[in-house]
Structures are given as C-alpha cells and as structure tokens.
Amino acid sequence: MGSGILTATIFVPLLGAAFVMIQRDERAVWNSAFIFSLVPLALSFYLFAAFNPHSADYQFVEQYQWIPQFGISYHLGVDGISLLLVLLTTILITLSLLYSGGGDISERPREFCFFMLVLETGLLGTLLSIDVFLFYVFWEVMLIPMYFLIGIWGHGRKVYAAIKFVLFTMVGSLLMLAAIIYLVLQAQHHFGRLSFDLPLLYQVPLTQTQGEWLFAAFALAFAIKVPIFPLHTWLPDAHTEAPTAGSVILAGVMLKMGTYGFLRFAIPLFPAVALEAVPVFLALAIVGIIYGALVAMVQPDLKRLVAYSSVSHLGFVILGIFALDPAGVEGAIYQMLNHGISTGALFLLVGMLYMRRHTREISEFGGLWKSVPIYAGVFMVVMLSSVGLPGLNGFVGEFLILLGTYLHSWLAAVFAVTGVILGALYLLWTYERVMFGPITHAVNETIADLSGREIAVMVPLIALMLFMGLYPKPLIDRMAPSVEKMLVPIRVAELQRDQQHHSSALARLFDLDNQSSLSRGLLRGRAGEGVPEASSGVREVLNDRVLDERAGERLAIQKMAAK
C-alpha cells in the first residue's frame, strides 16, 4: 500500500550520492548533487500541498514486511509534526549544497556531496519512520556522514570535535536501543506478538518503574541531541569546527531530531512519566536559555557565538514542548523551523565572512556596513528574525511558546522572557561591533559584497522568514490536529494523576482497612494497573472515568477531522 512518494523522498538522495561518486568533473559533481537535492525538495513541497490539514493521522503511509521474525516492518508516514521538518530539511540541504559549490568547499568535493546526500537520506528517514527499528536505523545512519563532514572538511580541532560528537551521541542512542528492545518485549508480553510499530507501542501498559527507566533512556538520547543543558558540551566544538554547510545542517536540522524525538517518542510513549518530569525539563530549559545567552554574549568568535545561541534557542523549544499544551507544542515546532532557518542563515553568513577574511574573530571586524552594504542588510534581517522581532518568523514561535508556558507555569514564562531580552542584547551588540563604527582593519574596506550565488542562497531564507512571520496559518493548521492527538495521552495521564490524589485523599478520609496498600498501589501504577490490592470498586470507578475521558477526546478529534 502507499504511493511510494515517501520512499522516493528518502532514497532519491542516496541514489544521487551513488551518482555523484561516478562523476569525474568537479563542476558536474556540484551540479548533479544540486539537481538530486531538488527532487526531494519538490516532493516535499508536493507533500505540503497535498497534505490533508484536517487529519491527525499518518498520511502517505507505506508499509511492507522487512524482518518478519522480529515484527519489523518498513513503515513510513508523515503527520503534522514531521511534515514541516521534512520541508525544512530538504530546503536547507539544497541551499547548503548551492552555497558550498561556490568555493567554500574546495577539497574532495565529490566525497562532500556524497556525504551531504547520504545525510539527507538519514535525516528524512528519521523523520518519516513509524517503525521504531527503522527509526533507529536512520537515526544512527545520519550520525556517520556528519562525522565525516566535520572530520574531513572541518577547521581547527576537527578530529577532536568529530569524535566527541560521535561518542556523545552514541552513548545516548545505544541506551535508547536497549530501551526500545525492552519496550518491544513488554509489548510482546502484552499483545502476544513482536512488533516495532509505533502506534502499537503507544498502548503498552508499563509499571511506574519501567516507565521511568525507559523514559530516562529515551530522554537521555534525545537530550544529548538537542542538546539540553548540561549535555550540550559537544555542541560548541562540533559547530565551530564543522564546515559551514555542516553547521547549517547540524544546527538547522539535526538538533531538531532530538526535540522531534521528544514529541514523537519520549512523551507519547511514557506520558505519565513525562508529566512527572515536567518541572525538571522546564528548569533545565530555562537554565539552557539563560546560560546559552550569557555565554554567547562573551564569545569572541562569531561562529561560537551562534553555536551558543543555539543552546539558548533550543531551550525555548524544550520549554514549549514541556508546557504540554497545544499552544506550547505548536510554538515549539514553529520555533524548531524558525531556528533552522535563522540559525542556518546566520551560519551561512558567518561562513561567507570567513571565506573572505579567514577569521571569525569579532574584533577583526567593524564598520562593515560601509564596505558590504548588501551583506549587512541581509545580516540585519536574519539577526532580527533570530531576536524575534514581530513581523518576522521568530516572534510567532516565541510568542506561542511563552503563551503555552504561561498557562502552565507563569514563573517559567517570566524567566524565559529574560532569555528573550538577553537574546536581543547579545545579537544586537554583536551586530553593532561587526557592522557599525569606523573600519578598524584596512583589509575590511576591500572585501567583496555578496555574490549572485550567495544572494540566491539567502533570498529563499529571507522570504521564508517574512512569510512565516506574517502568515503562519497554513503551517499551524497542518500541525494542529497531530499536536492535539499527541497530547491526548498526556491529558489522560493528568486526569489519572488528579484522580489518584483525589482517591488517596478519599481513602484517608474513610480509613479503609487496606488504606496503606491502596494508596501505595494507586501512587505507583496507572489507574487499574498495579493495584491488585485496591478494592475493586475504586478501581472500576477509576477505569470508567479514564475510559470516558478517552472516548471524549477521541470524539473531539473525530469531530475535528470531520470538519
């Protein structure tokens, strides 16, 4: 079943990678890589257009048996959460290839294009997999090309940065693999068959302890990738030493795989634990936002500055996700796109400057406004988008996140707002030091302004910033049903938690014989599960309430879909 369009989107780049390797001429290498990256771009635009914005389900689904002995299938699909990230990936890969062909990468271009296209396959596969095993395969596959991109075409301590990147990611992902297997075995225990299919795994009942450990393993893998403070130490090294295109993809897309993982796996698989973990993640997100901003402020190196600003921005995304309400999560997804576009653009601009001057020290610049006005103008727009100026994309995301967070915890929102202010501060200050004032280094008077190719790279990004800032509706519309659906288990878990408080209060009140065991059981398990000692009456009431709630939510979603 399925049209094969998702398979084509994922594997055309791989085909391109093979094709690139047999090209002899350097120009032909760049051209063919670019053309091959246009195919998934066009396909993802088609997906965007043909996507049914009223459905919360996976669309364009394809499913084939792969390793039937383990219940593993080749199962692809796209929903409102992954759709826009797919689009972001294909756009940024194409633009990165366009940019890199302009002289940024002069060594071994064939291998460079090969790894970029393999990376695209890995990224798109990660986003489009519904089978957890398949997801894990792509998740690891995207690691290897990035390792080569940093290690071969990077600067400075590139090997150190590349190895650090790999080891950090691997610790998380291998523990996640163990957790995936454990979860699947639980599913087998419960449903009587092995299956790595995500929708089935969502329904696996777990004890509190199991849920906590499994959530920890998943969350660690994703937290390293995001990265959430204090697991961020690989990021500044990897970003700073990577080639420009590598940084663009790393910041623009790869970090989103971590936040995407939270949305797709960690939270919906273990909603009760996720709910408990909210305070931890809100706190870490706020620390990340403020810490990232403060450290960015004092960086003497432009690229490192942008890298630390990513820590701050991703903190916002985590904040929005763990607000666990529609506005916050939609804002988080929006902010993921914003960050991809704005930070991608910033890395490109820093790369362009580096190509001209072979330095990224802020103190080496000043007064560039006079010598390279187009560059300065573009930089201004990108920087303002990153700051979150109303009318540009950054504002929409930050606003939704703050709205969502405020509903959940006003304190967190207040702290986060200081992060916005700090963000404006360090970006504007940087802009001032680089662009304004007198030209302090004579060499800066003669550097060339943006070339035609560079303008061609930046124009689509700026267009997107304006479009997303002024007319977010088509994007929000497409993600809303999926986000609502994703949050259903959270609502259920919330209800259960409240009922547990309620019931244990009740139990204390009426001083039941088995009071202690009852409340212990209730506190430990989900409703009905793990409370064999509890009186059956209480359990039934709990179950009924939960089922009612579930049916209500389903009805709401169906209604929404019918609309």
Added chain:
Amino acid sequence: MKPLSLASINFAWLPILPLIIVAVAAMVVLLAGVGVEDEESEGLGWLTLASLGVAFIFALGLVGGTGVAFAGEIAVDGFSAFFQLLILVAAAFVVLMSLDYAGENRLSGAEYYSLILFSTLGMMLMATAGDLIVIFLGLETMSIAVYALAGMRRRDPRSNEAAIKYFLLGAFSTGFLLYGIALIYGATGTVKLAPIHAALSASMAGNPLLLLGLGMLLIGFGFKVAAVPFHTWTPDVYEGAPTPVTAFMATGVKIGAFAGFVRVFMVNLGPISTHWHAALWVLAAITMTAGNLIALVQTNIKRMLAYSAIAHAGYLLVGMTAAAAYAGSAIMYYLIGYAFTNLGAFAVVIAVERRGAAAGDSISDYRGLARRSPALAAAMAIFLLSLTGVPPLAGFVGKFYIFSAALRSGYVGLVVIAVLNSVTSAYYYFSVIVAIYMQEGGLGHPTLSTRPALAAAIGLAVLATILIGIYPEPYVSAASSAFNSALGAGFMHMTAMLH
C-alpha cells in the same frame, strides 16, 4: 548401556561426506605440492578453493537433516550443516586472500594450504560432533594445524614466537578440556552428548563432579574463543602469525570453537543452565570490558583487531548467558556477520601491508589511505562501522539480535554493560577511520589491481556485510531453524533414551 557392537553402528557415510572431501583434499594438496616452488603456490590455492567449493555443495545437502550417525558420534542436523557451511566459507575467503600472500611471503604452499584444510576439517568436526571425545578430536585437529600455520613465516621471529606461545597455552587449555570430559564421564557414565542431556534431567544437576567437569569445559572452551582471563595468547599470536592465518584464527577458529561451545552448553547442558549462567555472565562482562579497554591503546592494527575479537567473543558470551533457543540463533546470526566483517577487515590489512615484510601493520600506516586508495579506504570504513555496530550493516543487526535475546531472558544489567562497551569500541574503530580519512602521511601501498583475488575477497566481504545487514531475514531464519534442529535432535534422543 549395552556395549557397542559394530553391527549396531549406523555407518552413514553421506553425513560426513563434506568432512571426507576436505580430508582427502588436504592430502592431495600435500602430495601435489611436492616440488612446487614457494613462489608459485597459486595453483595449489585454486585446488584448495575448488575442493572447499565441492565440500560446500555436499554440506548444503545436509541442511534440514535430522538424527545421528555412527552410533551418536556424529550429529546430523541443521546445526552442523549451518556451521559446516559457515566454516567452509570462512576457509574459502582465507584461501582467496592467501593466493598472492603465500607466494609473496614465500610460505611453502603445499604445507600451508593442506594445513588450512586440516584445520577446516577439525572445525567442521567440532560442529558436527555428537560426542565430547569427537569434539576433542576436532579441537585438536584444528588447533595443531593452526599452531603450525601461526609459525609459517619461518624467518620472522614474531611468527616463531606466536607459534610457540599458541602451542604451549593451547596444549595447556586442551588439558583442561580433556579433564573436564573425564569428570563428566565420571558423573554421568557417558561422553555422548545426547545421553548426557538425558542424564541431566534426572536428579544429577547438583553433582559436584559434574559441576567441576562443567567448569573445566568452560575453561577449555574459554581459551579457544579467547575469553578473558584466558585470552593472554591472543594479541601476540594474532600479531605474529601471517595475516591470512590471523584472519582464520579470528573467524574460523572462533566459529568452530563456538560451534562446540554452543552445542555442549546451550543444547546439551541447557537443562542445568542455572548452574552455569552466572559464570558466563561474569565471563561475558569481563571479556567485553577488558577487550574493549585494552583495544583503546593499541597502535598495531592486528593487535587492535585481536582485542576487538576478544570483545566480540564477549558479546557472543552475552548471548550464551541468555541460554535459550532465541539466544542460540542470535549467536549464530552474529557469527555470520562477524565472519564476513572480520575477514574483510583482515583482507584490507593484507592489502595495506608491505609485501614480504612485517611493516605496514601499524595504525599510523593507514594515514591518508583515502587519498591513495579510495576503494580500499571505503571498504575498511564499512568493516569498521560494522564492527562498531552501526546500522544498517551486519554487525548492527547481530548486536541487536544478541541484546534482544539477553533482554528477553531478563539480563538488563548485562545488556547495559554491553551497550556501554559498544560506545567504548566506537572510539578505537573510529580512530582508524580518522587515520584513513582525516590524516595525511602513511605508507605507499601497492595497488589492488595487481591482486585480483584479494580484491575479490574484499569486494565480496563488503557486499555480504551490507546485504546481511539490510536484508537479514533469510539468515535469521537459517540460524533459528538450525539451532532449533539441534534442540529437536537433543529432545528426540532424550525421549528415545527414556523409553
């Protein structure tokens, strides 16, 4: 038990036909090699390859068979067929990489190829044995041939050292194995595997004689599969032996030893797994951890691969600890992927080595390989990634299968140790990739175009590593039906004995 009479023995020749072919071929090669110059041994190599191919075809015929032959000395089941096929393929790869190597290093061809065939015979016998004594025979046939192979580079003192060390420690370990067999005989009154299996089901399990015998067997097999702390011979022997022989030790010997190990412990001693799984748990944990940690600091690629082989033995022991049918098939699947990946890696080591000299096996010699020889570099990268366990390569699916089996049996702690070990291993495997792709310098290498056989071996290994990973379904089926067939045979005998 009744004393054996010749008439009651079932002389079924067909099940041992592959063994006979290999044995005859070994002698033919030895005779045909009289008078052949050391530099011109390639013809003998092709002869060896052809005979391995014939044996492979006959071994294919054994798939799906059940029962025993020679009064239970030989087990005719999918398990022996599976391992015979795998061992024959590994041997064929080793011959393929030796074709140029033997001539260039002036190894005496007749002895070299016939010893390879003899040790192949020993491995196959271990996989086919239905009796502890036959396992011992197989082990000795294999080991003695490999001792001699390790010392084939007579003019190289490292090779001499390897042979002596391997021989002394190997002989010592065989003593343990034999003593274990004797103790088990004392406890159960038989050395045949099926009756032992049957005896265990009675109230035999706590017998101290049996447990002591079990421990001795564990040590004996531990030496052969290079489990820590019985691994000390491995790095020196791997480094000193001629590289194709090292490849054979890392794959063929290990597969043969695991065939015996798995059959004895997981199939026939399975009923008393509660008495040995704790020991294997510890053995697995220290084997992977020590192997990986020591591998981190190696500068010689053959030593690094030796410690990596120890670490992989550790992962396989994780599977054995799980002690169940699904774990048995996981081990067998793992061995397929492991064999091709390691054979390929050693083939690249041969390609990079300087002809006729010991130089070229330092990791720093791999610097800049990607520029000089992109295909070779890409192949090595694929093998190293597969050894690390990166999807979608064979090594990943193997690890996934083993970890699943261990989790299914409830060994969460052991899997976490294994997972952290995999991360450690990434560091040293990736260091070689760093040298190949991200550093400059190193040795000039002869091009592959002049060594088509070696190139073919590498190419086939790359294909296998990728295909077995992307499409594991048939191999998983093969492994699981092979293991179940051994289990089935065991059960059949048990019931036969009880009636």
